[in-house]
Amino acid sequence: MSELDYGPLTPLIGQWRGDSGMDIAPEPDGPEHSPYYETLLFEAIGDLDNAARQDLVALRYHQVVRRKSNDEVFHNETGYWSWDAESHLIARTLTIPRMVALVAGCHIAAHATEWEVRAAWDDPDWGIVQAPFMRDNAKTLSFRHHLKIAGDTLIYDETTVVDIYGERFEHTDGNQLRRA
Ligand code: HEM
Secondary structure: OOOOOOHHHHHHOEEEEEEEEEEEEOOOOOOEEEEEEEEEEEEEEEEEEEOOOEEEEEEEEEEEEEEOOOOOEEEEEEEEEEEEOOOOEEEEEEEEOOOEEEEEEEEOOOOOOEEEEEEEOOOOOOOEEEOHHHHHHEEEEEEEEEEEEEOOEEEEEEEEEEEEOOEEEEEEEEEEEEEO
């Protein structure tokens, strides 16, 4: 680990595993429930500055999620957690292979061990970008991600609201992980 102060991101650094995940996803004939397990890697990538004024530190993360029923990867996500110590701003910048990306942020205390970031397609601050097919057929309207860390335990839950199959679907995921 570098000597930089990663603030509230510090305890995340490392490799995590969890096998009590539950995904509720949209399918044409109704919600699909899939128990899952995953690995989650956070790597400290150092500091950076923006426009010579904003100083950030960041972790790169990679989440690989497999269905318990067949051991196949059914979610693969990568991105960054960034922390601006001066303004107490934390943000998750994420991308998924189905051509959706977003930046979700919030303000938290410097020693917070729990937080929730949000983004929405029409939010001027914390937005969502998606390819035309997704916008027209499976539009991500909003995203929230709640994370809590306690020692060697990490718990998250998230809701992705998707406009799909003629309805507004709450696509949810959550898992409890242990430091590997
Ligand atoms: C642990 C996390 C996640 C898992 C396990 C997961 C899994 C799934 C599954 C199984 C489906 C339905 C079947 C399919 O079409 O592949 C689906 C659909 C979808 N997911 Fe996720 N997802 C996760 C997180 C996310 C996130 C973070 C986003 C976006 C911010 C997202 C956006 C979507 C969208 C837009 C769809 C509808 C696309 C479609 O069915 O064609 N998902 N997801």
